[in-house]
Amino acid sequence: xxxxxxxxxxxxxxxxxxxxxxxxxxxxxxxxxxxxxxxxxxxxxxxxxxxxxxxxxxxxxxxxxxxxxxxxxxxxxxxxxxxxxxxxxxxxxxxxxxxxxxxxxxxxxxxxxxxxxxxxxxxxxxxxxxxxxxxxxxxxxxxxxxxxxxxxxxxxxxxxxxxxxxxxxxxxxxxxxxxxxxxxxxxxxxxxxxxxxxxxxxxxxxxxxxxxxxxxxxxxxxxxxxxxxxxxxxxxxxxxxxxxxxxxxxxxxxxxxxxxxxxxxxxxxxxxxxxxxxxxxxxxxxxxxxxxxxxxxxxxxxxxxxxxxxxxxxxxxxxxxxxxxxxxxxxxxxxxxxxxxxxxxxxxxxxxxxxxxxxxxxxxx
Numbered sequence: 001x002x003x004x005x006x007x008x009x010x011x012x013x014x015x016x017x018x019x020x021x022x023x024x025x026x027x028x029x030x031x032x033x034x035x036x037x038x039x040x041x042x043x044x045x046x047x048x049x050x051x052x053x054x055x056x057x058x059x060x061x062x063x064x065x066x067x068x069x070x071x072x073x074x075x076x077x078x079x080x081x082x083x084x085x086x087x088x089x090x091x092x093x094x095x096x097x098x099x100x101x102x103x104x105x106x107x108x109x110x111x112x113x114x115x116x117x118x119x120x121x122x123x124x125x126x127x128x129x130x131x132x133x134x135x136x137x138x139x140x141x142x143x144x145x146x147x148x149x150x151x152x153x154x155x156x157x158x159x160x161x162x163x164x165x166x167x168x169x170x171x172x173x174x175x176x177x178x179x180x181x182x183x184x185x186x187x188x189x190x191x192x193x194x195x196x197x198x199x200x201x202x203x204x205x206x207x208x209x210x211x212x213x214x215x216x217x218x219x220x221x222x223x224x225x226x227x228x229x230x231x232x233x234x235x236x237x238x239x240x241x242x243x244x245x246x247x248x249x250x251x252x253x254x255x256x257x258x259x260x261x262x263x264x265x266x267x268x269x270x271x272x273x274x275x276x277x278x279x280x281x282x283x284x285x286x287x288x289x290x291x292x293x294x295x296x297x298x299x300x301x302x303x304x305x306x307x308x309x310x311x312x313x314x315x316x317x318x319x320x321x322x323x324x325x326x327x328x329x330x331x332x333x334x335x336x337x338x339x340x341x342x343x344x345x346x347x348x349x350x351x352x353x354x355x356x357x358x359x360x361x362x363x364x365x
Contacts, residue, residue, distance in 0.1 A: 004071060006062065009093070010095050018094050032062050035061040035063060037060050041128060059128035076097075099116065100125065118360065121343055123149070156223060157227075157262045159265065160232040162231075170186060172347075184227075186229075192239070211233055211236070217257050258337065260339060263361065265345055265357050266343070269348055278313060
């Protein structure tokens with residue numbers, strides 16, 4: 001038997017009746033035992049098309065003999081029975097059933113990602129989960145759902161928009177901060193990409209010190225608006241892990257008093273898109289545009305030491321991006337600077353990435 005948390009939502013027709021009907025259908029499913037259901041909560045719709053009605057949200061705790069894929073199939077069958085129509089992403093629906101957690105399983109494959117990839121910043125998901133299963137462990141965050149709710153309820157939340165140069169982190173962070181009236185914190189210094197120049201360690205340490213000072217706990221504000229930063233200190237560690245054997249000790253000494261982000265939004269861009277943005281920066285110098293300006297200094301340094309030129313630069317950025325993903329999403333990663341709540345956003349379409357990042361942060365409220 002596996003224990004599962006399932007999220008429920010409705011904002012079309014008779015939402016309260018739709019949720020009740022979904023529970024009744026769950027009770028009749030073979031191989032499923034309904035253990036608890038939260039009370040429904042009315043919340044505003046987050047993301048998706050404007051003008052939607054409020055959403056009635058809840059959560060259900062079940063034991064099941066079904067595999068994760070079979071649970072997904074069962075939930076889809078219940079949605080179809082209750083006339084769920086999928087016309088637009090995050091649009092209004094008669095019923096929405098999401099597999100949030102399945103024991104301690106953690107995987108991402110076509111059609112199914114467990115744990116649910118956006119649950120850790122969604123108050124409308126976490127509150128009903130805490131009501132019925134506060135001690136259920138989220139295997140990637142390595143903490144309980146109660147701790148996840150506490151994490152997004154801090155007096156001055158810190159959101160880090162994380163990405164390699166060219167991913168759009170400065171642009172997305174600025175848009176999120178403007179939309180939510182939050183404090184915007186730009187990276188004081190670029191992360192030196194590993195190279196063979198003899199002064200690499202000195203440059204790396206100097207940039208780390210400047211960035212760590214910007215997020216020092218000693219000067220961190222306590223107002224309710226929050227901070228959105230376009231950098232994450234652990235990127236320094238990830239970038240230097242193959243180049244500086246002493247990086248961990250130096251990092252702990254310099255960044256030991258830094259504020260850990262509550263939420264990390266990881267922007268992931270394809271190699272083709274990074275190459276196109278790099279070409280754009282080479283055609284448009286800084287005085288003409290500041291879009292993807294973070295590519296300029298980094299790629300200049302890389303092309304000086306990478307024989308393959310642009311192709312080698314892109315490979316270096318893609319490798320760093322993948323290592324950032326692993327550091328943020330490895331199960332039960334106890335890295336002290338890692339945010340508990342992580343959302344991955346595809347960044348090839350910058351406008352869409354901005355919208356998804358805003359939705360992730362708005363859902364915290």
